[in-house]
Amino acid sequence: MKLIRFGEYGQEKIGVQIDGVNYDVSAFGGDYNEQFFAENGLARLEEFVKANEGKLIEIPAGTRLGAPFTRPSKIVCIGLNYKDHAAETGAAIPAEPIIFMKSTTALVGPHDNIVIPKNSKKTDWEVEFGIVIGKQASYVEESEALDYIAGYVLHNDVSEREFQIERGGTWDKGKGCDTFAPMGPYLTTADEVADINNVRLWLKVNGKTYQDGNTSNLIFSVAHVVSYVSQFMTLLPGDVISTGTPAGVGLGFNPPIYLKEGDVVELGADYLGESRQEVVAYKGK
DSSP states (O other): EEEEESSSOOOOOEEETTTTTEEOOOGGGSSSSSHHTTTTTHHHHHHHHHHHTTEEOOOOOOOOOSSSOOOOSSSEEEEEEEEEHHHHHHOOOOSEEEEEEEEEEEETTSOOOEEEEOOOOOOEEEEEEEEEEOOBBBOOOOOGGGGEEEEEEEEEEOOEIIIIIISOOGGGGGGSTTEEEEEEEEEEEEOSSSOOOOOEEEEEEEEEEEEEEGGGGBBSSSHHHHHHHHTOOOOOOTTTOOOOOSSOGGGGSSSOOOOTTTTTEEETTTTEEEEEEEEEOOOOO
């Protein structure tokens, strides 16, 4: 299945996409949250959809899509997980996965605007293959890790490089700004991804392709990442692990290329669909 959420920000309803058409399943009740995943929601939703075949209401074209799940307890990210990306940033290949956290308040819909933060000079892009956890995971063995995954999601790990690299401390301060985690258009359930080790992902800015990678080039596999992260924290249903980005980020060019107001970012991945974000300047206080 492909799970979507639709409607105005903060008032999203739940839906599904079937054969490229979006349908309202709000009559199922609830939301795509921790409780949904923990209480066998995917299986119950599948039964609901089958029972209502031909009766579901189509969502009007042009309706805003939100993130395909509610705000999770955690967005965990893996840094430098593609050899080509490590090379372009001048970093050594890590011996173990690099973990950082992305603020859950950064989460937005797949086509929402990216807001360049106040005082930002180096806002950058990163297309990523995201994992959505389906059941509580703690000290999981790698051989069992895939059993804990509900599905996968397209993620633009937007990053402010000055905040991340030049301001001291951890990477987190350059990763968690508002709108820095566009996800979707949908959550694709694990059974629909034929080979997680062979997923092409790409990103364009203003129509020019900058990233074109494949999960076959991950340093640490999806199963390894889930197992590894679970050694350090309990993963809850609905949590997201973003697996890293391939080469082609703005930081990696000489001179670097960073996002500016008016830019358009488009990205996509096999099985996970496509998203589009316009870049706007911060206009708050």
